[in-house]
Amino acid sequence: MKLELSAFKSRIGRRLFLLFLIVIFIPLFVTGLSSFKEVSQLISYEHKESLRRTSQEYGLSLFRRLSDARRYLSIALTDLTDSTPINDDEWALLKVFFNQLHIYRDKQHKLSLLGSDIDASLSQTLATLGDERLFLVNQGDYQDVWLVERLELDGSQYIAAAQLKEEFAWPETELGAYESLCIALMSGATIHCTEPMPNEKIQQVITQPNTPTLSWTNTHGTKMLASYWALFMDHQFRVPDWYIITNKPESIVLSQLTAFARTYIPGALLALLLIVLLSVISIRRYLKPVDALIKGTQALSENDLTYRIQLNTNDEYQELAESFNAMARKLEDEFKVNSTLSSIDRRILVKTDIHACAREILQSLSMLSFPNNACIFIFDPFLQPEQVIFHYNYTHNTFTDIPTNLDQLRNSLQHHSQGENSISCSADQVQAWFPQSRWPSKQESYRFYPLFHGNQLMSGLLIGQTEKQRHARFPEFLTHTAVVFNALHREKMLERQANYDKLTGLYNRSYFQFSVNQRLKSRDAPGYQASMLFIDLDRFKNINDTLGHHTGDQLLIEAGQRILKHLPEDTIASRFGGDEFTVFIPYLPQDALASLAQRLIQKISEIYRLGDYSANISASIGISRFPQDAESFESLLRCADMAMYQAKAKGKECFEFYSQDLSIALEHRTKLERYLRSAIDNDYMKVVYQPKVDIQNRCLSGFEALSRFIHPTAGFISPEEVFTIAEETGMVMELGYHVMISAMKQQAAWQHAGIWQGRMAINISPIQLFDIHFLEHLDQAIYSSGVKPEHIELEITEGVFLDNMQKATERLNQIREKGITIAIDDFGTGYSSLSYISNLPIDNLKIDRSFILQLEKDKRYKGVISSIITMAQHLNLRVTAEGIENLEHLYFMIDHQCNDIQGYLYSKPLNAEESEALLRNPQTEKLFILTAL
Structure with a gap:
């Protein structure tokens, strides 16, 4: 009870209580509507049920008449068969009931008591009926009703068939006012109707699943209400049920309902209107404060934080308005702070220079503090390479850059900043930092707020103010500022990593391509021309292998700086990869391009002082021009690359312009690639075998499987050229495996034939x-x-x-475990050191043909080859000399204990048939007879 009584302490509660009393009438009105509905339904049901009862009463009356007529027809048939005359009363009744009465005996017409003529087909039908006692004869819009009675006597069958009179069967006196009648079958066929009714409506009313009542409109446009009652006919007359349908105007049937509605509804609407009127008046009175509160919340939702609610109701509404105004003031203050912080945070998303970022941060500072002057120090060189600080004077709203030594300033602050949130600074100390500035004042107090990136002092904020009050969220402002600077620092670092080569600081390949494409797309002059240089360092790999990768990196850095230093303005330079550099230059005449390329080669070729080492390299440069040579980045690059390889082919340390001849060479290469793709299938590649001779034991010691390529139109193609392209295109795998399986099958064939049990050498590509x-x-x-x-x-x-x-050694060990021997081919032409040969899983060294050819020209090579053979012998390795083409070569190898030789002196590479013939007759003695001579 306390809870209910306490509500009256509130003025708003009392007013709402009075309002609730009025609202009670709404449930009453709902009850009235429900009652009206119930009464309406009851009246409607009663009248519809009355219409159904009318159909039932008429049906029962009809059934009685049919039963009486049938009974008197039976009496008449009995009297006639008993030879008893029909008395006058019976005769009078028969005339009342029937129009016609016919007697049949054994299906033959014998007597007509009433009426004289009867249709022969109808008579035949009546005489031959089954057990039906009622028969309908269609007469257009209505049907005649015939009653049939049967009697068997003395072995004969008698039938009495009589046609009912319409006035007897369907007396209109039994229908009430405005009522009409239809008698029909389930199929919708009409037996009798006092007024026309469509068959479909008849069938519709008698087949309704829930109610036997149907509303329909007759031919006069009158809306009728129909109801039926089913008359069971099977027991008495052996025929389907008849449906007695009574029709009556709906306005007559529901007249009481209409009268009820005319009085009830206006009264109910009037009551509702009064309730609504009183409610609106009361609610309107109490909604004014609510409207004011709604407007305030709407203004708040639209970010109008300056809106205030003015109420003087001296109740809880006024208290709520005051609370709202206090909340709005607080939100306005928080919104300003959040906007300030968000504005700072947007600098993470908006790419802007550090000057604009510093300006916005200093301007926003006044929202959270009361500064007279403030400075931002940017110590991070990625963010601010200039030696300046950013100063803002809040009295005059001026933003300036002040030159200073940031390194010296950072050193003076670094030892104070670790672990401290802020540092108090005196005016004299600030004046010492900026001796040429007038803004430090002794009336101001100064504090420095360090901002870190990890443990590194990246930036700082110096604030000078006379009032010490600060906003409670000032530390959050500092955090956001640090986050922005850190994000910008990370963005600059990522940008540099994404666009610049980490080693040399030049653009990387992807950014070079992007920049050149932008230049080519944005050209607006019809005659726009440009050039691309592809620079490759000659002999750089030697430096890398001999002096180490660290020294090689230093050389690349200096080479990149030399290239960049001697390029004209508006040039894009990049390290394209490895020891390759690319340069895009706006229009220069060809002679100027030639001079530039020569100058670059000269500068790149100067001695490099790399710590304790000195290095000397050169450069090969290929040049392509836009649009003469190509019109896209890829094409320009490809043309410059081809020109660079042409420069290398000419002996390196030179430059070459792209020409049509290079394009022809490219076309030749493309055709050669297509040729290689079908070389195996079309049997363009042949495997030949070059013999090896053991010059110490003077016998045939083995064969080396070699490839020979015969083009269908161009003829012989150099295997070196073929395999160079095959390695670049990835086809070397297929070609190499084809040579391997062919050589092994030939080796197996010779073994099975018993003509040779030596070794077959097969070349394996590093890619394989x-x-x-x-x-x-x-x-x-x-x-x-x-x-x-x-x-x-x-x-x-x-x-x-x-x-x-390591990987190569592991793979070779796996091969040797199978029993296969390993040979180092072309030994001496690569960059291997003799010092680690002993650690490799190899069995044979093959001295390259280029060393052998130098024996006659340079005596130093004799010592080199002698050293190689001696070293191999100490390591228990066999030595094979390639390219033995004269006796001097052979004498030298025999004298220095070389194991095997290959070369034209003994035999050129042979096909399988020629090799088999050589196996059967090696004739090695001829070779050694020459040496004896």
């Missing part, structure tokens, strides 16, 4: 060797050919050890 499926392919080739692994020798070049010494 490092293929993850190489060992699987090797095992498959050995298995499918049937050759013994100990009769196979794989030849590899020194280059396989340069990129990954």
Whole structure:
């Protein structure tokens, strides 16, 4: 009870209580509506039910009449068969009931008591009916009703058929005012109607699932209400049920409901109007404060934080308005702070220079403090390379840059800043920092707020003010400022990492391509011209391998600086990758381009002082021009690259302009690529075998499988050229495996023939060797050919050890475990050091042909070759000399205990048939007879 009584202490509560009393009438009105609905339904149901009862009463009356007529027809038939005359009363009744009465005996018409003529087909139908006792004859809009009675006597069947009179069957006196009647079958066929009713409406009313009442409109436009009652006819007359349908105007049936509605509804509406009127008056009175509060909240939702609610109601509404105004003032203050912080945060998303960022931060500072002067120090060189600080004077609203030594300033603050939120500074100390500035004042107090990136002092904020009061969220302002500077620092770092080469500081490949494409797309002059230079450092790999990668990196850095230093303005330069540089230059005449290229080669070729080492390299430069040579970045680059390779082919340390001849060479290369793709399928590639001779034991010691390419139109193609393209295009795998399986099958064939049990040497590309499926392919080739692994020798070049010494060693050990021997091919042409040969899993060294050819020209090579053979012997390695073409070569190798030789002195590479003939008759003695002579 306390809870209810306490509500009256509030004035608003009392007013609402009075309002609730009025609202009670609404449930009453709902009850009235419900009552009206119930009464309406009851009246409607009663009248509809009355209409159905009328159909039932008429149906029962009809059934009685039919039963009486049938009874008197039966009496008449009985009297006639008993030869008893029909008395006058019976005769009078028969005339009342029937129009016609006919007697049949054994299906033959015998007597007509009433009426004389009857249709023959109808008579035949009546005489031959089954057990039906009622028969309908269609007469257009209505049907005649015939009653039929049967009697068997003395073996004969008698039938009495009588036609009912309409006035007897359908007396209109039984219908009430405005009522009409239809008698029909389930199919909708009409037996009798006092007024026309469509068959579909008849069928619709008698087939309704829930109620036997139907509303329909007759031909006069009168809305009728129909109801039916089913008359069961099967028991008495052996025919389907009849449906007695009574129709009556709906306005007559529902007249009481209409009268009820006319009186009830206006009264209810009037009551509702009074309730609404009183409610509106009361609610309107109490909604004025609510409207004011709504307007205030709407203004708040639209970010109008200056809106205030003015109420003087001396109740809870006024207290709520005052609370709202206090909240709005607080939100306005918080919004200003949040806007300030958000504005600072937007600098993370908006790419702007550090000057604009510093200006906005200093301007925003006045929202959270009361500064007279403030400065931002940017110590991070990525953010601010200039030696200046940013100063803001809040009295005059001026923003200026003040030159200063940031390194000296950071050193003076660094030891104070670690672990401290802020540092108090005197005016004299600030004046000492900025001796040429007038703004430091002794009337101001100064504090320095350090901002860190990790443990590194990245920036700081110096504030001078006379009032010490600060906003409670000032530390948050400092945090946001630090986050912005850190984000900008990270953005600058990411931008540099994304666009610049980490080593040299030049643009990287992707940003170079982007910049050049932008230049090409944005050209507006019809005659726009430009050039691209592709620069490759000659002999850089030697520096990297001999002096180490660290020294090589230093050389690349200095080479990049030399290139950048001697380029004209508005030039884009990049380190394209490895020891390659690319340069895009706006229009220069060809002679100026030539001078520039020559100057770059000269500067790049000067001695490099790299710590304790001195290095000397050169450069090869290819030049392409826009739009003469190409009109896209990719095409310009490809043309410059081709020109650079042409420069290298001419001996390096020179430049070359792209020309049509290079395009022809490119076309030749493209055709050669297409040729290689079908070389195996079309049998363009042949495998030949060059013999090896053991010059110490004077016998044929083995063969080396070599490739020979015969173009269908161009003829012989150099294997070196073919395999260079094959390695660049990835086709070397397919070609190499084809040579391997062909050589092994030939080796197995000779073994099975019993003509040779020596070794077959097969060259393996580094790409093949490092293929993850190489060992699987090797095992498959050995298995499918049937050759013994100990009769196979794989030849590899020194280059396989340069990129990954450990991986190459592991792979070769796996090969040797199978019993296969390993040979180093072209030994001496690569960059391998003799010092680590002893650690490699190899069995044979093959001295390159270029060394052998120098024997006659330079005596120093004799010592080199002698050293190689001696070293190999100490390491228990066999030595094979390639390119032995004259007796002097052979004498030298015999004298220095070389194991095997290859060369034209003994035999050129042979096909399989020629090799087999040589195996059967080696004729090695001729070679040694020459040496004896």
